Amino acid sequence: MTLLNDPRPISADSHAMETPEVFEGLVERFGDDAPRVVHTEGQGDSIVIPNNPKRSRNVAVMALAGTRLDYETPLPRKHASKPSAGSLNDPEIQAYFTGGYAAMRAGLVDGARRPDDQDIDGISAEILYPGWFPMFSLTNLDLLVALQQNFNDWMHNQQVASKGRLVGLAALPVQRPDVAVAELERVIKLGFKGIVIPSNAxxxxxYCDEEYDPMWALAEEAGLPVAFHVACMSHIPEWVQVSLKRDPIVQYAGSPALIHDTMVELMVRGVCAKYPKLKFVLAEFNAGWVAHWLDKVQQGWAREYGGNPSGTPEPVDVLEIWKRQFYATIEDDTTALKTCETIGEDTLLWGSDYPHTDSTWPCSSQVLDEMFENYSPETRDKITRTNVAKLYSL
Incomplete structure (x- = not known):
C-alpha cells in the first residue's frame, strides 16, 4: 500500500530527535566550537557547544509532547485544539529532563519505532524536519556544512528504518551557495523528496540574489519542494533582536513576521517569476494571516511601482503566485480554514508538530474530527492527506 492509498492523515510538519550520531566526528575536527551530546547524572542529556554555552539545550525541550501518555489524567484540551502544554514542573516532564534519551519513547530516537507513535495518533506518515534548530546558524561555516551533511546521512538512515513512514527533509548550507548546490545534488541521489533551508537568507x-539561482534551478528541475520552518534561522536579524524586548506573548503571536521578508524576496523580487514550477512550504507559521498579508503585499507592490516604475517590476497577482507555488502547514488553526475560499484549500497542509510542545499528539484524530466538522470530507482529505502526498510525490 502506498501512502496515498492509506486513508489516514499525513503530518506535513513533524520533527526529528537528533541523537549523538548526528554529531559524531565533529569534536575531533572542530574542537570546542562543535556541538556534542553530554550526559550529566541527574540532569539528563544536553546538546552542548563549549565555546557557546548559551546555545546548549537539554534534549527534553525537543520532545515534550512525548510525555503525554505518561499522565494518569490526560492534559486538558479545548474543542478543536491541541492539548495543554502542561508545566515544566510536572513529574512526567521532569522525567525527560533528568533521564535524557533513555527516558524517552522509543519512537523518538529510533526510526524503526516511530511508526508506533504514528499509529497511536492515527496517522500514516510524517514529513520530518530537524529538531535542533541551531544547526542552521552556526558561525563556523566549515562546521555548519559538516553538521548538515552528518544530519542528512542520519536522516536518510531514519527514513530507511521507518520503511517509508518517515519522509525526511535534507538541510542545505545556504551560507555557501556553491556547497548548497553540491549537497543538493548529493541528497537528490540519496532519494530525498524535499529540502529545508533557513527561513531567512x-x-x-x-534569496533573490543571483548566487542562489543554481540552487533554485536544481530544486525546480528535481521537483523538490523547498521548506522554511519557524525559528530555523540563519541569523537573528537586528529587528528581531529589538523585538526580543517586547512582551513574550507579542513575540509568540507575531511569529509569522519571521517569514515575511523571505516571501517578498521570492514573490516580488523575481524568484517565483524565474522558477514558476518551484514549490515553497511555510512550516509552523500557520496560515490564518496569509489572506490579509497577501492583500497588503499587493497594495505595497502597486504603490512602489507607481512611485518608481522604471526600477520596480510591474506588479502581478501575488494571490496567484501563492496558489501556484506556496503551501502553509497548520496544526489547529481553524482561522486558516475559514480563509480557504481566498487562499485555496490546495495550499494548506496539516501537521501534528510531534514531538514538540505545540503538537496535537496523541489526539490528532480527535482534533481533526472537531476542526473539520463543518467542512466536506473532500476538503478534509486534501488538507490532511492528498495535498502533502502530491507535493512530495509519495
Missing part, C-alpha cells in the same frame, strides 16, 4: 544576502 544569510546576513547580507537575499
Amino acid at each position: 544569510p546576513e547580507g544576502r537575499r
Whole structure:
C-alpha cells in the first residue's frame, strides 16, 4: 500500500530527535566550537557547544509532547485544539529532563519505532524536519556544512528504518551557495523528496540574489519542494533582536513576521517569476494571516511601482503566485480554514508538530474530527492527506 492509498492523515510538519550520531566526528575536527551530546547524572542529556554555552539545550525541550501518555489524567484540551502544554514542573516532564534519551519513547530516537507513535495518533506518515534548530546558524561555516551533511546521512538512515513512514527533509548550507548546490545534488541521489533551508537568507544576502539561482534551478528541475520552518534561522536579524524586548506573548503571536521578508524576496523580487514550477512550504507559521498579508503585499507592490516604475517590476497577482507555488502547514488553526475560499484549500497542509510542545499528539484524530466538522470530507482529505502526498510525490 502506498501512502496515498492509506486513508489516514499525513503530518506535513513533524520533527526529528537528533541523537549523538548526528554529531559524531565533529569534536575531533572542530574542537570546542562543535556541538556534542553530554550526559550529566541527574540532569539528563544536553546538546552542548563549549565555546557557546548559551546555545546548549537539554534534549527534553525537543520532545515534550512525548510525555503525554505518561499522565494518569490526560492534559486538558479545548474543542478543536491541541492539548495543554502542561508545566515544566510536572513529574512526567521532569522525567525527560533528568533521564535524557533513555527516558524517552522509543519512537523518538529510533526510526524503526516511530511508526508506533504514528499509529497511536492515527496517522500514516510524517514529513520530518530537524529538531535542533541551531544547526542552521552556526558561525563556523566549515562546521555548519559538516553538521548538515552528518544530519542528512542520519536522516536518510531514519527514513530507511521507518520503511517509508518517515519522509525526511535534507538541510542545505545556504551560507555557501556553491556547497548548497553540491549537497543538493548529493541528497537528490540519496532519494530525498524535499529540502529545508533557513527561513531567512544569510546576513547580507537575499534569496533573490543571483548566487542562489543554481540552487533554485536544481530544486525546480528535481521537483523538490523547498521548506522554511519557524525559528530555523540563519541569523537573528537586528529587528528581531529589538523585538526580543517586547512582551513574550507579542513575540509568540507575531511569529509569522519571521517569514515575511523571505516571501517578498521570492514573490516580488523575481524568484517565483524565474522558477514558476518551484514549490515553497511555510512550516509552523500557520496560515490564518496569509489572506490579509497577501492583500497588503499587493497594495505595497502597486504603490512602489507607481512611485518608481522604471526600477520596480510591474506588479502581478501575488494571490496567484501563492496558489501556484506556496503551501502553509497548520496544526489547529481553524482561522486558516475559514480563509480557504481566498487562499485555496490546495495550499494548506496539516501537521501534528510531534514531538514538540505545540503538537496535537496523541489526539490528532480527535482534533481533526472537531476542526473539520463543518467542512466536506473532500476538503478534509486534501488538507490532511492528498495535498502533502502530491507535493512530495509519495
